[in-house]
Amino acid sequence: MKTTLHTISTGMLAILCISCTSYQYFTMSSELQPQPDNSFMIETETASVNYKFSGDGQLTIVIFNNSENLIFIDWEKSSLLLDQESIPFPYNESYFQGTSQLNYYNEINFEGTIHDNIKRRYIPPQSYVSETISLNFIDAIDRNNYNKASNNFKYFEFTRENTPFAFDSYLYINSIDESQPLTLHQEFWASGLLVTADANLPTKHNQFSKMDVNEAGAGMGVFLLGGAVIYLASTVDWDEVE
Numbered sequence: 001m002k003t004t005l006h007t008i009s010t011g012m013l014a015i016l017c018i019s020c021t022s023y024q025y026f027t028m029s030s031e032l033q034p035q036p037d038n039s040f041m042i043e044t045e046t047a048s049v050n051y052k053f054s055g056d057g058q059l060t061i062v063i064f065n066n067s068e069n070l071i072f073i074d075w076e077k078s079s080l081l082l083d084q085e086s087i088p089f090p091y092n093e094s095y096f097q098g099t100s101q102l103n104y105y106n107e108i109n110f111e112g113t114i115h116d117n118i119k120r121r122y123i124p125p126q127s128y129v130s131e132t133i134s135l136n137f138i139d140a141i142d143r144n145n146y147n148k149a150s151n152n153f154k155y156f157e158f159t160r161e162n163t164p165f166a167f168d169s170y171l172y173i174n175s176i177d178e179s180q181p182l183t184l185h186q187e188f189w190a191s192g193l194l195v196t197a198d199a200n201l202p203t204k205h206n207q208f209s210k211m212d213v214n215e216a217g218a219g220m221g222v223f224l225l226g227g228a229v230i231y232l233a234s235t236v237d238w239d240e241v242e
Helices: 002-019 216-236
Strands: 021-030 040-043 047-054 058-065 071-073 081-082 085-088 093-099 105-118 118-121 127-136 154-157 166-175 184-196 207-213
Touching: 040 184, 047 166, 047 184, 058 118, 058 166, 118 127
Parallel strands: 047 207
Antiparallel strands: 021 184, 021 207, 040 047, 047 058, 058 127, 071 118, 071 166, 081 085, 081 166, 093 105, 154 184, 166 184
16 A cells, blocks of 8 residues: 555656646747858858857857957957846856864864856967857746647747847957957847747757746645645555555
């Protein structure tokens, strides 16, 4: 009976967890003409910039030096803009802690964070650099903003005016003597949203996904599961349980 009770409760919990989790697949648009691989490209005499979204919620920016001179991308002067908030390009960080013995009786504990921020990346002529950033600053769309998905999925289309979110990219590029500054600005907005329970749909370079957990549904699921377990337990003849 214990095994049966455990199996039933585990199965119900799995079903409830699945029912309160969905996946949102966003299709992004831009004024830039999509490339054959569905990425976005902006080209100038100095540099070309390619924007590639990926299904796991990331954006890869590839910068190619079209000139015959050394140039650099200044990440400190570059940023993303979402809802009027400037978001710096991420940098690596590592945590450290330790203890130092001052003398026989005293010691000092220390801790901190080291920021490995490469402010500039130099790009030789006819070569490129790339940077992959997480789109975790973009939240899943509130499920109250769309109707409940039917037939396991539902698709929504948006215009630039009614899109649920948009963000801008500002890249600062300059020559080695800093005499030819170039600021490249590009806007991206969500033009499509697919809501589904499938976590493994293939995506193109103009799409990425976010997981959406319905916290209210999860809480209700746990409540119902608890009630079911209590009910099942009340029907058990415990004298027969070893």
